[in-house]
Amino acid sequence: MNIHEYQAKALFEKFGVPVPKGVAAKSPAEFESALAQLPDAPVVVKSQIHAGGRGKGTFTDGYKGGVKFAKTKADALDYANKMFNNTLVTIQTGPAGRKVQTIYFTHASDIKKEYYLAILLDRVTSRPVIVASTEGGVEIEKVAHDTPEKIFKIVIDPAYGIADFQMRELIAKLGLAGSEAKNAAKLIRNLYTCYWETDAAMIEVNPLITTPTGDVLALDAKVSFDSNALYRHPEIVALRDLNEEDPKEIEASKFSLSYIALDGNIACLVNGAGLAMSTMDIIKHYGGTPANFLDVGGGASKDQVIAAFKIILGDPNVKGILVNIFGGIMDCNVIATGIVEAVKEVGLKLPLVVRLEGNNVAAGKATLANSGLALVSGDTMADAAQKIVKLVA
Amino acid sequence: MSILISSETKILIQGITGDFGGRHAKLSLDYGTQIVAGVTPGKGGLFFEHGTHKVPIFNSVAEAVAATGATVAVVYVPPPFAGDAILEGVDAGLDLVVAITEGIPIKDMIRVKRAIAGKKTRLIGPNCPGVVTPGTGKDSFGGCRIGIAPGYIHKKGHVGVVSRSGTLTYEAVFQLTSKGIGQSTAVGIGGDPVNGTSHLDVIKLFNEDPDTHGIILIGEIGGNAEVEAARWIKANCKKPVAGFIAGATAPAGRRMGHAGAIVGGVEDTAEAKIAVFKECGIEVAITPSDMADALLRSAKAKGVTLS
Numbered sequence: 001m002n003i004h005e006y007q008a009k010a011l012f013e014k015f016g017v018p019v020p021k022g023v024a025a026k027s028p029a030e031f032e033s034a035l036a037q038l039p040d041a042p043v044v045v046k047s048q049i050h051a052g053g054r055g056k057g058t059f060t061d062g063y064k065g066g067v068k069f070a071k072t073k074a075d076a077l078d079y080a081n082k083m084f085n086n087t088l089v090t091i092q093t094g095p096a097g098r099k100v101q102t103i104y105f106t107h108a109s110d111i112k113k114e115y116y117l118a119i120l121l122d123r124v125t126s127r128p129v130i131v132a133s134t135e136g137g138v139e140i141e142k143v144a145h146d147t148p149e150k151i152f153k154i155v156i157d158p159a160y161g162i163a164d165f166q167m168r169e170l171i172a173k174l175g176l177a178g179s180e181a182k183n184a185a186k187l188i189r190n191l192y193t194c195y196w197e198t199d200a201a202m203i204e205v206n207p208l209i210t211t212p213t214g215d216v217l218a219l220d221a222k223v224s225f226d227s228n229a230l231y232r233h234p235e236i237v238a239l240r241d242l243n244e245e246d247p248k249e250i251e252a253s254k255f256s257l258s259y260i261a262l263d264g265n266i267a268c269l270v271n272g273a274g275l276a277m278s279t280m281d282i283i284k285h286y287g288g289t290p291a292n293f294l295d296v297g298g299g300a301s302k303d304q305v306i307a308a309f310k311i312i313l314g315d316p317n318v319k320g321i322l323v324n325i326f327g328g329i330m331d332c333n334v335i336a337t338g339i340v341e342a343v344k345e346v347g348l349k350l351p352l353v354v355r356l357e358g359n360n361v362a363a364g365k366a367t368l369a370n371s372g373l374a375l376v377s378g379d380t381m382a383d384a385a386q387k388i389v390k391l392v393a
Numbered sequence: 394m395s396i397l398i399s400s401e402t403k404i405l406i407q408g409i410t411g412d413f414g415g416r417h418a419k420l421s422l423d424y425g426t427q428i429v430a431g432v433t434p435g436k437g438g439l440f441f442e443h444g445t446h447k448v449p450i451f452n453s454v455a456e457a458v459a460a461t462g463a464t465v466a467v468v469y470v471p472p473p474f475a476g477d478a479i480l481e482g483v484d485a486g487l488d489l490v491v492a493i494t495e496g497i498p499i500k501d502m503i504r505v506k507r508a509i510a511g512k513k514t515r516l517i518g519p520n521c522p523g524v525v526t527p528g529t530g531k532d533s534f535g536g537c538r539i540g541i542a543p544g545y546i547h548k549k550g551h552v553g554v555v556s557r558s559g560t561l562t563y564e565a566v567f568q569l570t571s572k573g574i575g576q577s578t579a580v581g582i583g584g585d586p587v588n589g590t591s592h593l594d595v596i597k598l599f600n601e602d603p604d605t606h607g608i609i610l611i612g613e614i615g616g617n618a619e620v621e622a623a624r625w626i627k628a629n630c631k632k633p634v635a636g637f638i639a640g641a642t643a644p645a646g647r648r649m650g651h652a653g654a655i656v657g658g659v660e661d662t663a664e665a666k667i668a669v670f671k672e673c674g675i676e677v678a679i680t681p682s683d684m685a686d687a688l689l690r691s692a693k694a695k696g697v698t699l700s
Binding site for chain 1: 502616618641
């Protein structure tokens with residue numbers, strides 16, 4: 001689960017991680033009072049969407065920049081009005097972009113130098129890792145590629161936390177000394193506590209800045225949480241913004257379906273995440289393009305299959321459907337019956353290829369064949385994928 | 394022979410009184426697996442009954458082990474309690490704990506993995522389909538089935554299968570069995586980013602097992618576990634190996650069902666992993682339908698008989 005920058009910064013402040021003063025506004029009526037709470041200009045006006053690359057983004061009406069520096073509060077108000085309710089397209093949003101429904105005004109800090117700081121899981125050691133760089137405010141992927149020697153990592157023992165010697169080493173590598181070093185060490189420790197206590201999946205601060213007065217501040221904040229741990233953090237669940245999520249994905253989650261919309265035209269309905277991914281792959285292999293990832297889970301009940309069909313058909317790009325079920329424990333005939341009922345209930349008009357394998361498969365195939373529906377049966381994954389690709393071509 | 398478990402292995406089930414654990418306990422008993430105990434705190438003294446089977450339930454793993462000599466535990470308990478259940482099995486000195494539970498918080502698994510480092514117990518999973526060593530009976534009955542895999546699709550034989558994904562493991566096993574090729578053991582290591590046993594750990598076991606003649610290695614986007622396994626295979630494994638990587642079409646930054654299946658950088662894409670497989674002499678399955686055939690190609694090239 002992701003949250004907005006303004007929410008992440010409120011969380012940071014709770015854990016003692018310094019951020020520039022800022023106020024969020026959710027309607028133009030609040031803009032002036034929000035700006036009044038900030039010290040004098042300059043002000044930074046920041047569109048709040050769950051995607052990076054905002055500063056270099058362009059709105060669908062042609063207005064450029066989802067993050068803007070305003071010399072006066074009057075300018076800030078003008079920028080905010082242009083951004084609000086406008087749709088911002090960045091490298092991370094896809095062409096459809098995201099509608100800006102919150103504006104975050106922050107005091108523009110004096111920047112001495114920009115750094116990069118992140119905390120996430122290191123999969124190799126199964127421990128948290130702190131990643132930092134002297135190259136902040138730019139794409140970290142680019143830094144990792146061009147100048148990997150400027151990226152520093154410390155792996156944290158979860159039973160001990162950050163050791164002092166590790167912190168000294170990191171601070172030295174970042175070239176910090178004096179009050180900057182002291183403030184940075186305190187910030188990093190508090191940020192780690194924030195990561196650990198909230199079950200965050202990743203915290204990214206880009207840039208982290210030093211100021212001419214020796215302060216260290218998180219100028220930006222990107223935080224995502226482990227969805228498996230949300231049950232013990234109602235205060236974080238309350239930060240969820242459904243406007244930022246695909247309505248089809250929200251609907252799918254109600255039926256314990258794992259659905260992700262993609263931009264192709266062959267919808268897939270599969271049981272199991274690995275099989276679902278490879279079903280998308282095999283469609284592509286035979287020249288088609290998958291419209292979605294959809295895992296109905298191990299069970300695949302009739303209600304789930306019906307819900308899955310409805311979600312799939314809500315995507316106007318879909319020109320055909322491939323169902324790929326490996327009924328290991330489930331009776332294939334039960335699944336086949338569910339498919340037939342689902343197809344009848346939703347009045348499917350598109351080509352449908354079904355590949356069914358596993359427990360009691362002969363009866364399942366007979367049910368499909370005798371249903372009177374115009375569906376095509378596939379024997380193997382390869383056979384089924386070739387058939388659906390041909391049917392939508 | 395087989396790895397990790399055999400038809401003699403005595404299993405205890407943590408969470409046998411839950412719907413999920415109970416259902417799969419019955420299927421394992423039907424398969425002929427030696428389920429000797431159940432553990433549910435507060436329900437000690439009761440029995441789990443299924444047909445002619447009467448499995449005693451204990452309040453703790455330690456009690457169950459003392460009374461029955463179980464050496465392996467399967468964990469079906471719900472996510473908030475699963476980390477603790479794993480630790481209990483490790484504390485009781487079991488050889489193997491297989492955690493089926495899906496949805497355990499990553500922080501819990503970070504702590505569990507740290508706590509069990511250096512202990513004798515091997516952990517497989519969590520969020521995994523389990524382990525099957527097929528038996529000699531009809532539809533491989535009489536084997537050891539731990540977890541949620543369909544037992545009947547297996548056939549006793551000499552191919553080792555290792556995968557993160559349940560249904561992809563079944564797919565590979567089914568392709569092999571359909572071609573008359575049996576399996577020594579099929580291991581699902583699970584789809585979470587923090588898990589107990591890696592692809593490489595299982596590959597090493599298969600490599601040492603004289604009864605395993607060939608290996609199917611199934612991976613996914615995300616992480617570097619498949620690459621690590623492939624490099625080791627190149628240096629140490631003479632047996633034929635076929636590999637498949639799921640997720641070639643997955644967009645970067647989107648998590649595909651498995652918590653671990655997410656492309657984070659240039660090196661954990663399907664393309665990059667497939668390139669390493671090829672470089673390491675692993676026969677790549679071009680599509681998921683090609684897994685058994687890919688192993689046959691590799692076996693033929695190395696002059697190895699699989700069946």
